[in-house]
Amino acid sequence: MLDLLGTLERTHTCGELRAADAGKEVVLLGWVNRRRDHGNLIFLDLRDRTGIAQVVLDKDLGAEAHLKAEQARPEYVIAAIGKVRLRGKDVINPKMPTGEVEIVASEIRLLNDSKVPPFSPAEDAIGNEEVRLKYRYLDLRRPEMQHNFAVRHKVALAVRQYLSSQGFYEIETPFMTRSTPEGARDYLVPSRVHAGEFYALPQSPQLFKQILMISGFDRYFQIARCFRDEDLRADRQPEFTQIDLEMTFPQQQTVFRVVEGFLAAAFAAVGIKLPTPFPQITYDEAMRQFGIDKPDLRLPGLTDVKFAFAANDLETLAISPGLPIVAVRIPKVGELSRKERDDNRPLFDSRKGAKLIDDLKRLEKSFPDAVNKIREVTGAQSDDLVVLVAGDATAQLRMSDTKSAGRLSEREIAVYSAAGNFRVELARKYAVRHGAFAVTEQVVGSPERDAGQVDGSAAFRPIWVTDFPMFELDEETGRWMPSHHPFTSPHEEDMDRLVSDPASVRARYYDLAMNGLELGSGSIRIHQKAVQQEIFRALGMSDEEAKSRFGFFLEALEYGTPPHGGIALGLDRLVMILAGASSLREVIAFPKTAKAIDLMVDAPTPVSDMQLRELHIRTALKS
């Protein structure tokens, strides 16, 4: 028989009781985490969001309460009414925050029972994502998940407070909008009223926020849901949340200061000091130093070692003399065995003409001076792993090697990124040995975070990457594509090369990377209609096409559009970093599987013919 709550009210949460509360009459409400039944003495661990408290039932002190406790099972919802008591010295549990006290219950009410759960929220070790996602409410009861969402809440709140203090208005934009067939695939919403027509869910509020600037709101932000119908990854969900902001009259640095401000506030909210300002690097420099546009600064970058070789060395080694030679150094990994090197070979991408030299010992036999210089210039300690990446002189490639004004050529980028990606792979594989990632885990898991400010300067390494190329060549179509989106402003002094040398045009586009993850990207936008039209043309879009897709926006640009710019940061990814999680699913309450299915509500589903008829839709499925 279940009991009624009646007029009972909670006096304390389970996690808050301390020695100072001894003697208080309390009412605790929560879930039975565990029951330890000693016969005439029963211990119930009562759990709520705040923690766990031990409730004691002594048959001699109350047979009725004891009987209720005997009936209680894991995940029953109960009320424990009684008195807080200091535990005896020998039965204090130092592992629990509430371990110095216990509640001697005079009454237990069983408010609800529970089937035996498919897995226990009380257990630390949890597997099988399928079961976790199906019974998501049980999974979310686990303290770890509760913690992740506490972090998420605190971060979102800190961001709102900071941005509000800087004059930003939070303004919502529509979920049902128009499809703009660039970029990712849209999720579509059929219109009942307009047969055969569809709304699209926004991939981002991009054009709306620009129009809010045209509308004179000066500074806008939104914690905005975005939708992209593309295949999933551990760090990609079909719907995700961005901290989206836009402001009028910004310099790039203005945007940076705002973002640094709210990130520092967000980190502070979870007890971590994040130093500002963040370092900045241009895209070209990032490629040269890290071989990737989202550098992980927790490990050393690439080192240019071309100087160490003479021209005929390169010939002997079949290395392209015109391409860079860089060293990848991973500290403390030690010398690799033949087998380890063979195992690592598939992690190296040689498809675009990059060549890996991973046996420095062997190289040293023929080129002792070169290897010496390399060890010196990379600052390699004796237990550091060093490998070389260069251009393969024997590679047959149909890739343009034309350099445009001062920028990296495609083949140079190919060598750098082969090295950069290999660096990331090695870093991931040998994380235990180099220990650079453990620093982050330590800070994330540090219990001192609640008390005060933990130094995050070594654990979290943000960096701004600036001056991306305006366009990228689409290898399939041979068309120039915008690196970011077509509303990004080119550098004013590069404008005259839009047609003559598009590859050399730099965009006022910037990324924020942290620990090798892309956290966000933004740009200073185009605010003059003529420039916007020119960009559309450079992208191979006819004026008619531009008008039919973005006519409303081009028109808005005609009515006094102020210079403006902004950025969007992935809230889910940010929380993932701060929670020390390895998947977005750990920080999204109701995520979808890799096939974009919600296992709890079982979505998507077929709908009735009636519904389809109203929407003027017929499915093309073969039955």
Add this chain to the structure above:
RNA sequence: GGGGACGUAGCUCAGUUGGUUAGAGCGCUGCCCUGUCACGGCAGAGGUCGCGGGUUCGAGCCCCGUCGUCCCCGCCA
């Protein structure tokens, strides 16, 4: 669209060269137990080996197909 890993009790997993009645730990049920906190002790229940087909005297194990979960490539302006 492609590649890889996994799928055996409610959960985590073992299962040898294809061979009799498929195991362990946790959980669950019952009984015992007054200081446990991953309580302990005794006894017990619990299996469509993801699903379908094939090979074989015989399949959890081999083959083909299929479904699901995860990771990656493509994709994600």
